[in-house]
Amino acid sequence: MTVSKTEYFRERMGVTNGLLERCLQAALSAGGDFAELYFESVTSTSIGVDEGIVKSASQGMSVGCGIRVLSGERTGFSYTDDLTEAKLLHAAKTAALIASGPSKVQVQGFVETEVHALYPITGLDTEIAQKLDLVQRADRTARAYDSRVTQVRASFSDEVRRILIVASDGTYASDVQPLSRLNVGVLAKDDSGSARGTSGGGGRVQISYYNEQKTPEFFAAEAARQAILQLTATEAPAGEMEVVLGPGWPGVLIHEAVGHGLEADFNRKKQSAFAGLLGQKVANEKVTVVDNGTIAGRRGSINVDDEGAPTKDTVLIEKGVLRRYMSDKLSAKLMGLPGTGSGRRESYQHFPMPRMTNTYMLAGEDEPADILRSVKKGLYAVNFSGGSVDITNGKFVFAASEAYLIEDGKITAPVKGAMLVGDGPTALNHVSMVGHDLALDEGIGTCGKKGQGVPVGVGMPTIKLDRMTVGGTGR
Incomplete structure (x- = not known):
């Protein structure tokens, strides 16, 4: 039965x-x-x-x-x-x-x-x-x-x-x-x-x-x-250059460098680079970021969060302006914020706190091929293997597991050892083109915070950042 x-x-x-x-x-x-x-x-x-x-x-x-x-x-x-x-x-x-x-x-x-x-x-x-x-x-x-x-x-x-x-x-x-x-x-x-x-x-x-x-x-x-x-990959070049991020899993950069900084508890305690910036411009106007726990079948989706609230499709950054933090019951009460169905915990042995579900950048209007053609010399990052972020200032380091050189608007040689270095707020303001090819990851994400891991999803369309520091050993 x-x-x-x-x-x-x-x-x-x-x-x-x-x-x-x-x-x-x-x-x-x-x-x-x-x-x-x-x-x-x-x-x-x-x-x-x-x-x-x-x-x-x-x-x-x-x-x-x-x-x-x-x-x-x-x-x-x-x-x-x-x-x-x-x-x-x-x-x-x-x-x-x-x-x-x-x-x-x-x-x-x-x-x-x-x-x-x-x-x-x-x-x-x-x-x-x-x-x-x-x-x-x-x-x-x-x-x-x-x-x-x-x-x-x-x-x-x-x-x-x-x-x-x-x-x-x-x-x-x-x-x-x-x-x-x-x-x-x-x-x-x-x-x-x-x-x-x-x-x-x-x-x-x-x-x-x-x-x-x-x-x-x-x-x-x-x-x-x-x-x-x-x-067959060669060593990645080093220095400041134009960077194109591919659709899908590269959205992990949004999750880490931006998403954690928009969780209400970090902002309530003034530990986030985005603290006190609600209603202010924090990104290029082409950037809209959402956290959406209501997409059927997705790894980060849940019918109800771990405090009993239905999940929502929450706009965090709208056309470059910070609109909302992700909140649990405690943060919503103490900060006077609306709840977003974001209270999550790893298990019954853990207390809930504001966490992401499926966090991604919305599609824009640019053709992905045009984005690549606009780059004279730069890097095209398709997959990432890991990274670290300092929530207080948004500074991040990400390792690209699959990346290519872009030369005269064309994808050429694969490279290895590429590291993307920067900070979330600056990176968001350097976004100049956003493709119409939004994709979510295949369903592999697990987010860690204060010793707790929960399943999440990430995503983005193809985007271009006019400037970003790339760490590598090549020329």
């Missing part, structure tokens, strides 16, 4: 409305403005193939409840993996004492939140044999791509996350969140040396996605192509 997402914790674990009310009252027993219960049950599967051999296969389940109490700016948080009444009440009283204060509110009646329906909740019990078949197909395809491919690693992981959020302000929201991802890594070698390529993707999708839309063969061929390409 299938249990509905609103009844799962009651039917399977005995979490009744009466128990919820008693826990919330215990959480407010030492004084507090707000109390919240976050129940979570996660089942997961992971399979890995290395050198054609299944090297790992695991299945697991975790269950627990995180209890948060707010009193002014103080936060009390406790959690338990035992959902018996005694343990829940003990955790609630612990959180109450941590956040104890003079304020006292009453528990309001629960009102179930109407949420989106962005992903399927049927067909989540796929046989492990079907998942193994995906990684084996990826392994075979990558090996067959080129004789220089010497090592292949492929993996598939998925989970089903069930949540229930109940709070003293009347919040009552639940969701069932599927998530899966296929990864392929390739090592290629020849007389010149070795190179690696990676690819992968997924989202909140059923397993049919990997047979009908983005197949193991697609990801495997892409990983192998990248590795073979890097064998």
Whole structure:
């Protein structure tokens, strides 16, 4: 028998409305403005193939409840993996004492939140044999791509996350969140040396996605192509030059250099380069950036955030003007901001904070080919492998895993070792052309913040930056 997402914790674990009310009252027993219960049950599967051999296969389940109490700016948080009444009440009283204060509110009646329906909740019990078949197909395809491919690693992981959020302000929201991802890594070698390529993707999708839309063969061929390409790449030039970013995954630069700086908690604490700039121009007028958690099937999308609020399509920067920060309940209250459905947490063992969902730059009107033709000498960055950002000033360093020289308006030689160096606000103001070819990433992003990781999406169209510092060892 299938249990509905609103009844799962009651039917399977005995979490009744009466128990919820008693826990919330215990959480407010030492004084507090707000109390919240976050129940979570996660089942997961992971399979890995290395050198054609299944090297790992695991299945697991975790269950627990995180209890948060707010009193002014103080936060009390406790959690338990035992959902018996005694343990829940003990955790609630612990959180109450941590956040104890003079304020006292009453528990309001629960009102179930109407949420989106962005992903399927049927067909989540796929046989492990079907998942193994995906990684084996990826392994075979990558090996067959080129004789220089010497090592292949492929993996598939998925989970089903069930949540229930109940709070003293009347919040009552639940969701069932599927998530899966296929990864392929390739090592290629020849007389010149070795190179690696990676690819992968997924989202909140059923397993049919990997047979009908983005197949193991697609990801495997892409990983192998990248590795073979890097064998012939020359060292990237260094210096200030024009830079063109390709569509899709290069949007990770927007996520890191801009997105984190627009999370409300950093701005409330004056730790962001964008603090106090609402309503002011922070980018070229061609730049519009949104955070949108409502795109069906995307890795960063969620029907409801981890505080029980439906996600939204939030305009952060509109035609160069800063319009909004991403906020959770606490930041919205303390800063007097509207909520954006951005309260997210890694698990029941973590408290929520403002986080991104799918963050991307909207399409412009320029032809991508015209953007490339406008560059006399510069760099075309297509993929990134990693980077770091200082939120306080927006300064970033990103490593390009696939990049090319642009000479006289044409893409020429592939280069390796290219690093993009700059800061978010300056980079946004150096954007001079924005293509009409907006693309989102394939579904691989995981965002880290204060020790918590959550799945996210990124994206952008082809864009041109008139000036950016490129770090490299070539000429």
